[in-house]
Amino acid sequence: MQHPVSAPLCMTTANYADRIGFAQLTRQAFEGVDLHPLRDQLLTRIAAGTALAGEGLDLSLITQLLGDKEQGLAIQSEVLAFHQLFRTPSAAPKPGLRVLALAADIDMGGNTPIEFLLEGSDIELLTLYVVEGVGLPKDLPEHDVAIVVASDSEECREALASIGRVAPHWPRPLLNRPDRIGNLDRDKLHRLLAGVPGLDIPATIHATRAQLSDLSRGQIACRDIAAELRFPMIARPRGSHAGVGLAKLDDAAAIAAYLAERDEQDFFVARFVDYVSPDGLYRKYRLAMVDGKPYACHMAIADRWDIWYLNAYMAFSEEKRAEEAIFMRDFEHAFAARHGSALDEMSRRVGLDYFIVDCAENQSNELLVFEADNTAVVHNMDSPDVFPYKPPQMRKIFAAFSAMLSRHAGAGAGSAT
Template sequence: MQPDFEAPIATAKLPCADRIGFARLTTMAFNGTDLRPLRDELISKVAGGTADAGEGLDLSLIAQLLGDKPTGLAIQAEVLAFHQLFRSPCAAEQPKLRVLALAASIDMGGNTPIEFLLEDSAIELLTLYVVAGVPLPVPLPDHDIAIVIASDSEECRDALRIIDQAAAGWPRPMLNPPRLVANLDRDKLHNLLRGIKGLDIPATVSVTRAQLSDASRPDPKSDLLLADVAPELRFPLIVRPRGSHAGVGLARIDGPAAIDRYLAERAEQEFFVSRFVDYANDDGLFRKYRIVVIDGRPYACHMAIADRWDIWYLNANMAFSAGKRLEEESFMRDFETAFAGRHQDALAAMAERVGLDYFTIDCAENKRGDLLIFEADNTAVVHNMDSPDLFPYKPPQMRKIFDAFAAMLYRRSRPGREQAA
């Protein structure tokens, strides 16, 4: 049963489990480090009864990075059943600020990867996992400012609900409140943003497997079957399993027969569908952008260029094309006057409606020049792992983002309070 948080509650220094952490382990995997020896070492400690909670959570992440998601989540569930508070590595021996991140028990892509944003700062990061059936600690861990890093997904519903119940009495400023995070899932975002001038966001509809299968019937009026689900839906359409990340299960469906082929390869029971938008430029290439919005201001994060519509940064092969990298560099250098300038009003209106202190936008430009929105969320990876030799323009841009995020935390933390004592 949750405690009553209507009145402001106290904080205290509580035991934390130290971690290697998300940023360091993910960077090791990104750089090709073999994580299996570390995995085996941690497994031995678990078997011998000498592993602490931080090592257990690191082992969970390593398993996921090695492709064994079920094992990773099982380990995570075991760890979080007895310990929920963790400390990430901090660059400063005497931190200037202490941030409490409120996370959900979900796979490694389901919470904001906030460690990347704070990795080289003088800010200490504590992460409190909010788990169904486990009350929030009273008093809460001592902190200067809190931020919700759980996502708008089914797996995070309980965590968001628990945090929301406590929000009114939270003793410190809370960024990204759960009531606003809960507007970001694909089927809700369209309703939130529709009507913004200069912004194109296709309606995304949640459908069951049975509904999708019905639309595969060999009927010349099959478009009408889709329209029964949502008036905007027509072939070709985009389909993906509900809750999937990073393009898993994403496909273009050009007609009814393709639905059967798609479902034959998928076991999921719920899907998101939306209309397909051809956003290729005159040169036949697709350009997809990631924008970071911090305290209402947009920043360039990356630009991916490819000859395929289902593009994200890794499959664009940016590392193998000097021309693509030069274009991305120009995008970052001229962002404020060029891209952000063209879409200033649409971006400002979007930031106001979303209302979050920190979120990301995956977008493009349609053939009319409007800002085409694919997704907005609070959990996309914003990092500085790319090689500075290949991408010398990226570290300064990432530093600009990280500094802006840290500055927001300092600015929004309670004035006059003794911080990170």
């Protein structure tokens, strides 16, 4: 039964379905475990009509991990049509805290991977999927604190709107409020952070295919799309992620060649910032902002500007890993201290309890922000033999996240049920 907007929200005993969950299955895939036998086992149970809802959701994730995103999403939507609440048990025999995560029906990268952040804790996680046409239940499951894990993507808009309509009546503290998640949109974040001293964020501008085509033929100038736009520029299809379709366009001819390879009608463009270091290498950082405080997640070093951790090949360079280790070790009194005021103001303006920032330092030593989101994976899956400095850092982030949840739960302990 869908919740009426004006009615108070009540809590009741949870009718949840247990599942293996995102963290365990993703870890197995990361470590090279063959998931085909488990997939086939779950398919057999579904064919026999004996599968439980949690097993159906696990099958959806396994299917996506095996590379069939479309089929995985179809399975997920079918499961969520009749069951929306799932439990990932805590590592402790008796949970010390109950967290309710509010998720959307989207691919495995579209919700905050909160299970990684809670690994090894005494926190029990309930995930409630807010499904279009179903919305939120009249009675919520018992919990101590809730957090919105749906992203700012187009596919999550209806879920965020549904949560937003009842957020004022929430019976427990509600973190990462849905109206603030929208601040992370690529074409909104630069406006939100404009004018922050010591922070550089290029304007991300929507451009149609027709506009870019006109620009490639010299019929319009860069300034006709946006005042600050110029060559070289960065382009990507609107709605794309993980570097799909990302390109540096140096001139009009490069735009023409780029459009010839792509079918999309809408793009994001931004001025290119050359953030190369004096040694000719690029350094890109991922930070976790937890309860207003920055934490180092990783540092990627490569000889290319379009860098992310995987294409930096950090595992193959002892020298790069040594620099990343120093970055993590000295983070609080080095990087975080240099950019402390910019990070503080960014956190204040974004207004989220937890989010991720991908950034660098420009050639004026300002904090160069590429993007911020609430769904980037922060994990502890890397080999401790290759990255011995990472597990302590990840545990520090996880502890801060759990402490944030506990602090808010304690502050809301007297809320009405």
